[in-house]
Each structure stands twice: as structure tokens, then as C-alpha cells.
Amino acid sequence: MTQELPHSTPHPLRADARDNRDRLLEAARAVFSQEGLTVPTREIARRAGVGPATLYRHFPTKEALVTAAFADQLRACQDIVDRASADPDPWRGLCQVIENICELHARDRGFTEAFLSAYPRAITVVTGRDRILATIADLARRAKLTGHLRPDFEPDDLILMLLANKGIQLTSPTTQLAASRRFAALLIQAITNCPHKTPLPPAVHLTGTRGRPAG
Structure with a gap:
């Protein structure tokens, strides 16, 4: 035996x-x-x-x-999207996604690069990213049905948003976050299909602020 x-x-x-x-x-x-x-x-x-x-x-x-x-950041990103997707108001959920993800990526340049597949063989990151983007695409589809999101918005615009947000590279973390928040607010106003616009966060005075070159 x-x-x-x-x-x-x-x-x-x-x-x-x-x-x-x-x-x-x-x-x-x-x-x-x-x-x-x-x-x-x-x-x-x-x-x-x-x-x-x-x-x-x-x-x-x-x-x-x-x-x-970046395992913790990826989980945080997924949590942001899952909470937004569960919001009964898909437009509000989409706005929360844009605001929170811009802030998360503004805090960590490396995570943005990993998320955008600088290392495509990092399978966990890529799989998580694809799931996150699919959830956001569905959220955007539902937000269009409410009439709040402009009909020509495309899911690829989210990648464009992250690339633009990644370009905000300032030596002060506080200024970096403030600039990212204003950028997110401007982006939300750009994609809204409604005439009413909420006030922007305070302007960030960048004249004379030494930033680091992007890339």
C-alpha cells in the first residue's frame, strides 16, 4: 500500500x-x-x-x-472604482472616480507608470488595470444615460486623463495634490453635458515653482 x-x-x-x-x-x-x-x-x-x-x-x-x-495602491484603486460603481447616481460615481484616482496617482508617479503598463509582464497590475477600466467604462455608459456625461466621451479618455495628470510633477507634495485636484475639477467640467458648473478648487500658483521634467 x-x-x-x-x-x-x-x-x-x-x-x-x-x-x-x-x-x-x-x-x-x-x-x-x-x-x-x-x-x-x-x-x-x-x-x-x-x-x-x-x-x-x-x-x-x-x-x-x-x-x-504597488499591490496596496492597486487595491485602493479598485476600491475607489467599486464604491463609485455601487453609487445609485452613476454621474456622481464617475466624478468621484476622477477626483480620487487623480489624487491617488498624483501621490505616486511609479504607480501611474505601472498602471499604464510600463511593465506589461507585471500580470497582476495589468489584470487589475483592465478590470478597473472595464468597470469605469460601464459607469461612464450609465452616466451618459442620465444625460450628465457628454455623449462623445470615450473610455480611452481616462488614459488620456492619467497621462495628463502624470505630467504634474512638482517638488512640493502639497502643491502637487492641489494642482491635481484642480485638474480633476477642470476635467469634470469639460466632460459634463449640463450647463450648471460647480465652483473650481482654489487656483494653484505655479509661477516660480520649480517642477521636475516629465517622463
Whole structure:
């Protein structure tokens, strides 16, 4: 009689390995957020205080690191869209999506690049993005039926919105968020099909403000 082998279960990481992984993710989020995804993995390892071999043991590819680094942001983005989709007023839900996603992406340049498929082999990010965009497209379709959303709005305009929002790169995080909020308000007014317009957030005075070049 053949003895059945017990099911194998993944072994939990040792405390020092968990600490190294956490430091790598913290460094990756900080670097990607400030400088985008082009930063070499060796630089991330250096900032985390570990060697490249340690990084590759936890994250064999850069795509794996990107996916793990932005897992929380992707879940937050999905939560924003799910809450908006459940709103009985689809126009209000769409406006909330635009406002909240612009703010989320303004806080993290690296997440925007990952979301826009700078690393298409980061399957979790790409799959999550496609689901998010499909939900927003359905929300936009329903918002058109209410008469609030202009009929020529297309789901691809959302990608255009994120690309434009990504271009807001200022040295002050507070100014960055303020500029992104005003941009979102201007965008909402541009796509509305109703004559009534709500007041804009305060203008952001950018003259003399040193920004970083986009890209």
C-alpha cells in the first residue's frame, strides 16, 4: 500500500528575511514614487541596505518587484472604482472616480507608470488595470444615460486623463495634490453635458515653482 505524502505548505519567512523583504518594498515604493520605474534594481537594493542577491531571492524579476510594491495602491484603486460603481447616481460615481484616482496617482508617479503598463509582464497590475477600466467604462455608459456625461466621451479618455495628470510633477507634495485636484475639477467640467458648473478648487500658483521634467 502506497503511503500518501502530506501536502507541502510554504514555509514562512524567517524574521530577518521578512525584514529584508519589507525594507526592499519600502525602498522600491519610495524610489518608484519619486523617480519612476526606470531606477535600476541595484539602486533599490542599495537604498534598502541589502545586496542585489538578496533582492533577487525575494523578487526574481523587476516585474515581480513592481507588482508587490504597488499591490496596496492597486487595491485602493479598485476600491475607489467599486464604491463609485455601487453609487445609485452613476454621474456622481464617475466624478468621484476622477477626483480620487487623480489624487491617488498624483501621490505616486511609479504607480501611474505601472498602471499604464510600463511593465506589461507585471500580470497582476495589468489584470487589475483592465478590470478597473472595464468597470469605469460601464459607469461612464450609465452616466451618459442620465444625460450628465457628454455623449462623445470615450473610455480611452481616462488614459488620456492619467497621462495628463502624470505630467504634474512638482517638488512640493502639497502643491502637487492641489494642482491635481484642480485638474480633476477642470476635467469634470469639460466632460459634463449640463450647463450648471460647480465652483473650481482654489487656483494653484505655479509661477516660480520649480517642477521636475516629465517622463
